[in-house]
Amino acid sequence: MSEAATLLDTRSPFGTYPVERMVRAAWRLADRHELSKGLRRRIRALVARFFKGPYDLEADGLKFRIYPGENYDDRKILSKGRLPEREEHRLIAPHLGEGKVFVDVGANIGSYAIFAADLGARVVAIEANPQTADKLTFNVRANDLDNVTVVRSAVGPRDDTLPLWQEPSNCGFATFVKDLTTGEWAGDWSPTFVKVRPLTALSDELGLRKIDVLKVDVEGFEDRVVLPFLRHVDRDLWPRVILLETNCRPYWSEDCLSELANRGYQVTGRTNDNMVFEL
Numbered sequence: 001m002s003e004a005a006t007l008l009d010t011r012s013p014f015g016t017y018p019v020e021r022m023v024r025a026a027w028r029l030a031d032r033h034e035l036s037k038g039l040r041r042r043i044r045a046l047v048a049r050f051f052k053g054p055y056d057l058e059a060d061g062l063k064f065r066i067y068p069g070e071n072y073d074d075r076k077i078l079s080k081g082r083l084p085e086r087e088e089h090r091l092i093a094p095h096l097g098e099g100k101v102f103v104d105v106g107a108n109i110g111s112y113a114i115f116a117a118d119l120g121a122r123v124v125a126i127e128a129n130p131q132t133a134d135k136l137t138f139n140v141r142a143n144d145l146d147n148v149t150v151v152r153s154a155v156g157p158r159d160d161t162l163p164l165w166q167e168p169s170n171c172g173f174a175t176f177v178k179d180l181t182t183g184e185w186a187g188d189w190s191p192t193f194v195k196v197r198p199l200t201a202l203s204d205e206l207g208l209r210k211i212d213v214l215k216v217d218v219e220g221f222e223d224r225v226v227l228p229f230l231r232h233v234d235r236d237l238w239p240r241v242i243l244l245e246t247n248c249r250p251y252w253s254e255d256c257l258s259e260l261a262n263r264g265y266q267v268t269g270r271t272n273d274n275m276v277f278e279l
């Protein structure tokens with residue numbers, strides 16, 4: 001692979017970087033879960049040296065330019081040949097379609113946002129990591145979608161500037177929770193300072209009158225996105241459905257689950273990493 005092919009490319013047309021059979025085989029090997037976690041990590045590091053990306057491919061009929069050496073979602077798309085989090089997509093799909101509004105906080109490369117837009121929903125895709133937002137924007141354009149608004153911002157309880165911690169092997173796992181950068185997820189983390197906006201302010205600026213589905217996946221910062229929003233907007237703007245990542249729940253400052261229950265939300269779906277709440 002040439003050195004240039006390892007760089008972020010959002011200008012070349014989709015199809016510039018086809019996926020060769022050897023690339024697929026290598027990343028499938030790196031994703032074999034019957035191998036130990038440590039062995040998978042070593043194989044992944046080796047494969048990433050030679051097959052970092054970018055690559056252009058279609059998954060479930062949608063187009064993505066992926067960088068598997070840098071992002072978990074990209075690796076899953078390449079190794080599985082389909083979108084990640086298929087069960088979560090199945091749970092929210094009945095609530096999407098023409099006339100619906102989907103707000104995606106922590107949009108990553110767009111596996112949710114593009115899926116929802118392809119079903120006809122108006123999509124607001126919010127991504128804090130600047131380079132990931134560039135990748136997201138490219139993927140939206142590659143699918144010729146005019147119903148997606150990409151918002152380059154972080155979301156939190158108030159206007160602020162905070163360090164967003166990033167690890168080069170998984171840029172989709174960027175977090176404001178420094179405690180997450182040690183222990184199980186220890187790695188080569190470094191901070192980038194980004195602006196943070198409350199979801200109330202963003203929804204006002206975008207003129208949102210309703211939110212049919214709100215998805216929040218921000219690595220332990222979910223409570224500081226959802227709870228201030230529910231506390232400060234009219235009930236008419238409360239999301240009909242919330243898809244909430246819960247696998248970093250121990251790092252929340254407040255318990256979202258109890259407050260959602262107190263506000264009338266009921267759990268209607270659950271996966272290993274996420275829960276679905278309906279009002």
